[in-house]
Amino acid sequence: MSVELAGTVSPVFVLARVHDAIAANAHLQPGATAIVRGVTFAQPLRGGEVADAQADVTLAGNGVASDVRGTTGVHVQVDALPRLDPQVLFYSDDPEKIAADGVLYRSPIAIDRTRPARTYVYHVSETPARRLYLVLQPSGSATRMQILGASAGPSADFGYTGHVSTLRYMQVRSVQESAIAALAAGAPYAIPLDDAAMNPGDLVAAIFDLQVLDGGPVTASIVAASGGFDPLSLLAGTELPSDTHGRRGEFDLTLIPPLALAFTVGGPEPPPFLVGVPAFKNLRPGGRPLGGDYGVVRAVELHVVNPTETPQSVFLYETPAGGTATTTIQLGDAPPLSVACVDPSQSARYLVYEIALAANETRTIRGEYMTDGTSSFPLAFGLTSTPPQAPPPTACGHTAPAPSPSPSAIPSASPIPSASPSPSQVPLGAPG
Structure with missing residues (x-):
């Protein structure tokens, strides 16, 4: 069994990909599951590395089919690919509340070797037993695709779900942890976006970056199917009607202004940088224009100077203006930061990051920022030498953000999950 990956991949991610490959090739009956043991890696694998292992496999019939046990050789290859930076955003948030099965979004612009894309998905189910899928459809030739992304939910805690989906995505983006999928000519490839069926009022939020490496163009669709219904049987339908929010469309990602701030200790503070305004066309x-920058990754550049003879601290702060907000930001080589939900009612500056400067030190810190789903905007970022208020550990009525998990984005096995999902059908971004 061969498994192709890219970026820096964690042991958890490798095991999940091996599990998916075995389950997909086992041709499991509905209700059967694959259990894989014996494949362990002590350290992450990086681009250009290969690894071989022997997997102990149990195909459990679970009362509907026979149990089978055996061993399978596994070859893992990690490709060294250029950084994946999408040029266009496919935005699916309409209808935000799903009352019927069908196509929620279909990309009118094809993904090809010159046009990588990002899909941003944000939907709430109004009925039980619903699942969401990202479906990739090759135009007619076999295609190899790089898939990088994460999801969160289903959950009725919208603030937590929107924050965690962004945090997981930024974690895997920072190390470019990706799966390489081989799409057969004319055969749709379905990826579940949730780790369980949605209950009424549950939200699923998902973010994927997609790149065609070889082969023809690919169309991306977001499909809702309930009661174990085959999502591929719904692909021929038109997009479901809007719920009047108008939050569906495509957006250019090639000219995004950076979140740039400069400050010299002892000098005037720079004007705050506002995120979420103006809206993207x-x-x-x-x-409808894209409000809140949802799905947009913005470069960060902080230039700070300490001209004094003593060590000084400069603080990156945030001030919510449009409503409550959580924050996910990646600075330097560190993992993404997770800032708890803050409330604008206190009119406070909240601490995001402290920069400790030595005497006479000048430093430029670069990174990336993405707005969190469910957060409200505009949100102001600034630099100051006055210590801001620490964000509360919990606020806004939301569950406290989870500790940052190790990157473990997990695309599902193809082609279609059964009505009773096996462990191989774990969505992107599920905890390891």
């Missing part, structure tokens, strides 16, 4: 005719 929708490339879909008649489509």
Whole structure:
């Protein structure tokens, strides 16, 4: 069994990919599951590395089929690929509340070797037993695709779900942990976006970056299917009607202004940088502009100077203006930071990051920022030498953000999950 990956991949991610490959090739009956043991790696694998292992496999019939046990040789290859930076955003948040099965979004722009894309998914189910899928459809030739991304939910805690989906995505993006999928000619490839069926009022949020490495163009669709219904049987339908929010469309990601701030200790503070305004133009005719920058990754550049003879601290702060907000930001070589939900009612500056400067030190810190789903905007970022208020550990009525998990984005096995999902059908971004 061969498994192709890219970026820096954690042992948890490798095991999940091996599990998916075995389960997909086992042709499991509905209700059967694959259990894989014996494949362990002590350290992450990086681009250019290969590894071989022997997997102990149990195909459990679970009362509907026969149990089978055996061993399978596994070859893992990790490709060294250029950084994946999408040029276009496919945005699916309409209808935000799903009352019927069908196609929620279909990309009018194809993904090809010159146009990588990001899909941003944010939907709430109004009925039980619903699942969401990202479906990739090759135009007619076999295609190899790089898939990088994460999801969160289903959950009725919207603030927590929107924050965790962004945090997981930024974690895997920072190390470019990706799966390489081989799509057969004319065969749709379905990826579940949730780790369980949605209950009424549950939210699923997901973010994926997609790149065609070889082969023809690919169309991306977001499909809702309930009661174990085959999502591929719904692909021929038109997009479900809007719920009047107009949050569906395509957006250019090639000219995003950076979150740039400069400050010298003892000098005036820079004007705050506002995120969420102005809105990005929708490339879909008649489509609503993108408010809140949802799905947009913005470069960060902080230039700080300490001209004094003593060590000084400079603080990156945030001030919510449009409503409550959580924050995910990656600075330097460190993992992404997770800032708890803050409330604008206190009119406070909240601490995001402290920069400790030595005497006479000048430093430029670079990173990336992505707005969290469910957060409100505009949100102001600034630099100061006055210590801001620490964010509360919990606020806004949301569950406290989870500790940052190790990157473990997990695309599902292809082609279609059964009505009773096996462990191989774990969605991208599920905890290891």
